[in-house]
Amino acid sequence: MKIDLNPMLKPKSVAIVGASRNPDKVGNVILKNYIDAGYSGKLYPINPNADSVLGLKAYKSVLDVEGRIDVAVIAVPAEIVPKVLTECGKAKVKSAVVVSGGFAEVGEIALQEEIVRIARKYHMPMLGPNCLGVMDTRSRTDTLFLPTYKISRPQVGYVSFMSQSGAVGSTVLDVIAGEGFGLSKFISYGNAADLDEVDLLKYLMNDSETKVIVMYIEGIKRGKEFVELARKVTKKKPVIVLKAGRTSAGSIAAHSHTAALAGDYAVQEAIFKQFGFSVAEDLSELVYFAKIFASETEPRGNRIAVVTNGGGAGVLTADAIASSRHMKLAQFSARTRRLLGSKMPKLVNIANPLDLAGDAGDKRYEDAITAISEDENTDMIAIIVLFQTPGADSTVSAGIVHLKETVDKPIVVMSTGVGYTQAQKVQLESGGVPVYDSPASLVSSLEALLEYADFLKRQA
Amino acid sequence: MKIDLNPMLKPKSVAIVGASRNPDKVGNVILKNYIDAGYSGKLYPINPNADSVLGLKAYKSVLDVEGRIDVAVIAVPAEIVPKVLTECGKAKVKSAVVVSGGFAEVGEIALQEEIVRIARKYHMPMLGPNCLGVMDTRSRTDTLFLPTYKISRPQVGYVSFMSQSGAVGSTVLDVIAGEGFGLSKFISYGNAADLDEVDLLKYLMNDSETKVIVMYIEGIKRGKEFVELARKVTKKKPVIVLKAGRTSAGSIAAHSHTAALAGDYAVQEAIFKQFGFSVAEDLSELVYFAKIFASETEPRGNRIAVVTNGGGAGVLTADAIASSRHMKLAQFSARTRRLLGSKMPKLVNIANPLDLAGDAGDKRYEDAITAISEDENTDMIAIIVLFQTPGADSTVSAGIVHLKETVDKPIVVMSTGVGYTQAQKVQLESGGVPVYDSPASLVSSLEALLEYADFLKRQA
Numbered sequence: 001m002k003i004d005l006n007p008m009l010k011p012k013s014v015a016i017v018g019a020s021r022n023p024d025k026v027g028n029v030i031l032k033n034y035i036d037a038g039y040s041g042k043l044y045p046i047n048p049n050a051d052s053v054l055g056l057k058a059y060k061s062v063l064d065v066e067g068r069i070d071v072a073v074i075a076v077p078a079e080i081v082p083k084v085l086t087e088c089g090k091a092k093v094k095s096a097v098v099v100s101g102g103f104a105e106v107g108e109i110a111l112q113e114e115i116v117r118i119a120r121k122y123h124m125p126m127l128g129p130n131c132l133g134v135m136d137t138r139s140r141t142d143t144l145f146l147p148t149y150k151i152s153r154p155q156v157g158y159v160s161f162m163s164q165s166g167a168v169g170s171t172v173l174d175v176i177a178g179e180g181f182g183l184s185k186f187i188s189y190g191n192a193a194d195l196d197e198v199d200l201l202k203y204l205m206n207d208s209e210t211k212v213i214v215m216y217i218e219g220i221k222r223g224k225e226f227v228e229l230a231r232k233v234t235k236k237k238p239v240i241v242l243k244a245g246r247t248s249a250g251s252i253a254a255h256s257h258t259a260a261l262a263g264d265y266a267v268q269e270a271i272f273k274q275f276g277f278s279v280a281e282d283l284s285e286l287v288y289f290a291k292i293f294a295s296e297t298e299p300r301g302n303r304i305a306v307v308t309n310g311g312g313a314g315v316l317t318a319d320a321i322a323s324s325r326h327m328k329l330a331q332f333s334a335r336t337r338r339l340l341g342s343k344m345p346k347l348v349n350i351a352n353p354l355d356l357a358g359d360a361g362d363k364r365y366e367d368a369i370t371a372i373s374e375d376e377n378t379d380m381i382a383i384i385v386l387f388q389t390p391g392a393d394s395t396v397s398a399g400i401v402h403l404k405e406t407v408d409k410p411i412v413v414m415s416t417g418v419g420y421t422q423a424q425k426v427q428l429e430s431g432g433v434p435v436y437d438s439p440a441s442l443v444s445s446l447e448a449l450l451e452y453a454d455f456l457k458r459q460a
Numbered sequence: 461m462k463i464d465l466n467p468m469l470k471p472k473s474v475a476i477v478g479a480s481r482n483p484d485k486v487g488n489v490i491l492k493n494y495i496d497a498g499y500s501g502k503l504y505p506i507n508p509n510a511d512s513v514l515g516l517k518a519y520k521s522v523l524d525v526e527g528r529i530d531v532a533v534i535a536v537p538a539e540i541v542p543k544v545l546t547e548c549g550k551a552k553v554k555s556a557v558v559v560s561g562g563f564a565e566v567g568e569i570a571l572q573e574e575i576v577r578i579a580r581k582y583h584m585p586m587l588g589p590n591c592l593g594v595m596d597t598r599s600r601t602d603t604l605f606l607p608t609y610k611i612s613r614p615q616v617g618y619v620s621f622m623s624q625s626g627a628v629g630s631t632v633l634d635v636i637a638g639e640g641f642g643l644s645k646f647i648s649y650g651n652a653a654d655l656d657e658v659d660l661l662k663y664l665m666n667d668s669e670t671k672v673i674v675m676y677i678e679g680i681k682r683g684k685e686f687v688e689l690a691r692k693v694t695k696k697k698p699v700i701v702l703k704a705g706r707t708s709a710g711s712i713a714a715h716s717h718t719a720a721l722a723g724d725y726a727v728q729e730a731i732f733k734q735f736g737f738s739v740a741e742d743l744s745e746l747v748y749f750a751k752i753f754a755s756e757t758e759p760r761g762n763r764i765a766v767v768t769n770g771g772g773a774g775v776l777t778a779d780a781i782a783s784s785r786h787m788k789l790a791q792f793s794a795r796t797r798r799l800l801g802s803k804m805p806k807l808v809n810i811a812n813p814l815d816l817a818g819d820a821g822d823k824r825y826e827d828a829i830t831a832i833s834e835d836e837n838t839d840m841i842a843i844i845v846l847f848q849t850p851g852a853d854s855t856v857s858a859g860i861v862h863l864k865e866t867v868d869k870p871i872v873v874m875s876t877g878v879g880y881t882q883a884q885k886v887q888l889e890s891g892g893v894p895v896y897d898s899p900a901s902l903v904s905s906l907e908a909l910l911e912y913a914d915f916l917k918r919q920a
Contacts, residue, residue: 029850101817105771106807150880151848165772167818170848171876178878218775244775247782249789256809257771282900283776283876311565311717312625315678315704316743322707329709347566349716357561358627388611388630390489416631416743418638420610440742 003125003195005203007094009185010139011070012041015062015093017084018075018100019045019053026099026145027075028053033148039140042067062091069093073133073143078102081129082114089122097143098128104191104259105130116193125199130258131190132166135173137183138209144188146170155430157182158211159294162200164189164218164258165244168283172216175287180429181294184209191258196221198229205233212293213239214286219260220268227271234276235459238452240289241272242280276455278448285444291434292445297410298453301379303330304446305372306353308384309360309392313439314353317382317414320439326450327380327443329353336375343367353384362395366403373407380410382442387421397424401431410449414442463585463655465663467554469645470599471530472501475522475553477544478535479505479513486559486605487535488513496608499600502527522551529553533593533603538562541589542574549582557603558588564651564719565590572719576653585659590718591650592626595633597643598669604648606630615890617642618671619754622660624649624678624718625704628743632676635747640889641754644669651718656681658689665693672753673699674746679720680728687731694736695919698912700749701732702740736915738908745904751894752905757870758913761839763790764906765832766813768844769820769852773899774813777842777874780899786910787840787903789813796835803827818846822855826863833867840870842902847881857884861891870909874902 018027045053103112119126133143163169245254308314436442478487505513563572579586593603623629705714768774896902
């Protein structure tokens with residue numbers, strides 16, 4: 001049966017069950033976040049003990065709501081969830097997000113099985129339990145019970161992120177928002193009692209607002225269906241996966257976290273790689289890879305040019321490229337060398353890495369990148385901007401954003417620092433330019449991009 | 461001959477040669493930074509065309525200054541440097557920092573040799589040319605010609621950093637300042653024409669204000685002396701090294717950057733490791749390792765406890781530990797398990813990683829860490845705090861800083877995010893607790909600490 005997740009992610013009406021008047025309670029935080037986010041659909045606080053919550057009329061049960069409910073967000077103690085879900089079913093609520101914990105992850109397996117039975121009886125796709133729920137930057141649905149002062153919400157974009165862990169998901173969201181690149185959907189699915197990896201991956205595969213899929217998973221419930229889907233999904237869009245529970249120590253921890261059975265990682269990794277998934281080794285790589293794929297430029301080859309205003313950073317990047325599996329430094333054509341020679345000051349040595357020197361400003365960067373972008377021997381351009389130097393300022397960032405719009409080769413930036421540099425990084429990321437803070441992260445991300453491009457070529 | 465670098469790093473008087481009235485000029489920025497930093501020694505702007513600069517009386521030459529000059533910071537065009545240095549020699553200036561570029565790094569080898577001859581003739585230790593010079597957080601000498609709005613200055617601490625590259629150095633300084641851990645000295649030595657790796661490393665080895673040495677080097681000029689020194693230095697204090705020009709591509713780039721001859725990295729790395737240096741593979745590892753050594757707690761063994769408020773992050777950390785070369789998850793003693801059982805809420809599963817759950821606040825963290833710190837089977841404690849969760853706030857950070865002061869085992873924190881989280885990270889770092897933003901960086905840093913502890917044991 002086809003599962004329709006649109007009521008959950010694009011709801012026109014949301015019931016929040018357990019919408020307390022107490023601002024410390026999860027249900028209150030969720031309702032408040034909907035109001036603060038300017039959600040334009042209908043909101044129904046469900047609370048048997050209040051007439052109104054946060055200025056909205058409250059209902060004793062979803063059964064008392066007259067309009068249709070696209071999604072019920074359930075934040076009540078575990079033992080009450082079956083009753084609430086049954087009422088949702090009777091009220092023909094279209095989908096349910098159970099944020100409450102206290103199910104299989106603490107051994108309450110029967111209780112979890114009971115809620116799955118109820119959800120399926122009423123054909124009500126159910127997310128969770130033991131999860132943060134969903135966020136969609138376009139529909140502005142946002143069930144995260146985390147205060148916005150603690151976690152920034154990302155801007156609208158095309159990366160969708162499904163995370164078995166709510167907390168891991170929320171830290172990644174925070175980083176995505178802080179760095180300034182955009183998000184389409186976030187789905188925290190916890191115990192995966194009903195909706196699981198396969199359902200969610202299938203939905204994101206077919207979602208036109210999703211161009212890059214990022215997955216944090218602890219276990220895979222339906223191996224056979226997952227493999228069938230894996231075969232298809234990467235032909236449509238890139239998928240980045242971080243699998244926790246890769247070791248036996250991690251696998252034991254994963255089981256007590258979301259009751260996941262981690263399985264044999266060697267087998268899983270082989271499957272991921274065979275089907276062109278980009279496998280992140282660490283939390284930070286998840287974000288690094290997401291950025292590079294979100295920038296949506298496919299490399300035609302493995303030859304990279306490095307432009308820098310700091311010699312040492314150029315050397316380190318050359319080292320990282322030379323040590324990489326797939327990449328090599330480009331050899332500029334005679335024409336490019338002539339062009340650079342005529343445009344650069346005498347002190348600039350025409351080589352790759354091209355060291356523009358510490359006084360380089362927007363003009364020198366623009367001249368260099370323009371010349372190199374037309375070089376037939378260059379497939380990708382890594383631009384190092386150390387904003388601590390006297391010459392580099394926001395005009396350099398603006399220039400790179402502008403060039404990124406016209407140059408049909410991957411352009412990435414490396415920039416390390418805080419304060420002033422951080423502000424520049426956000427400017428670049430908001431303009432669609434991925435920024436890395438070390439040569440190693442820049443190179444491993446470009447490698448992931450190259451590997452995916454190679455995978456697609458092999459499929460063609 | 462023993463080289464005295466105190467006049468350069470602890471100067472009572474500084475002459476800035478090339479102290480222009482133009483705020484865009486390097487000499488002006490350097491002078492302004494001294495004034496802004498509240499440097500308490502004497503400042504002599506040297507400028508043949510001005511009577512005063514930035515409100516200070518200016519001199520036409522160092523020869524016109526009546527008082528003694530501890531260090532001359534020289535920021536004039538390369539071709540004038542010999543004349544200026546000769547005047548410094550005649551005026552008995554005690555040391556010189558040549559920030560000007562335009563020497564061996566652009567092929568002007570004869571000019572570089574000339575200034576070395578002059579410096580040595582007058583027994584004037586010379587740093588540079590082609591460098592940023594020095595910063596000492598205690599004496600407040602600071603020759604960096606980088607505006608303070610672009611690069612934050614770190615607080616007083618015990619990490620000293622010698623960097624062949626000025627720009628790499630400045631980005632690392634910026635990150636150190638942003639993260640909130642302290643610095644003793646920064647020495648950017650550029651072309652190493654006179655003072656080189658050996659001189660600087662020897663100085664830092666004997667400097668009581670330096671407890672951790674961090675080196676970014678592109679070449680090693682005096683291999684034999686360096687090896688002799690390497691044999692001694694790590695017995696006194698930890699040394700973290702990032703060597704650029706590890707590959708032939710990087711090595712070529714290094715030569716055009718600081719005229720360094722990178723040499724055979726395999727041989728160098730073998731020497732570094734034999735003598736207990738902590739070898740950073742990347743710019744980011746330089747900072748990661750510096751933090752862990754700066755926290756000054758030696759591990760007695762390789763068994764680590766993980767405390768977390770996010771299950772997924774605990775799983776990822778367990779994976780990273782289980783995949784590491786030296787570390788393993790601690791098995792809590794029966795006593796510790798009992799103690800934790802009596803202190804933790806029923807939902808907390810007593811295991812390692814210990815998942816305190818998303819509502820954990822300062823009390824639960826404190827109870828858990830206190831119990832674990834007394835566990836005889838635990839040598840190190842990794843604390844994961846995802847500040848995006850409802851329970852975690854600055855009282856958790858304060859509690860960890862307090863425990864760090866009393867617990868005699870390495871304590872490190874993992875925390876990922878921006879905004880609120882970033883503020884908490886600074887609070888923790890300022891309190892001497894190293895903070896990492898991914899399981900991988902936390903684990904690789906603890907590995908470096910363990911390897912150094914093993915090295916010291918083998919020496920004993």
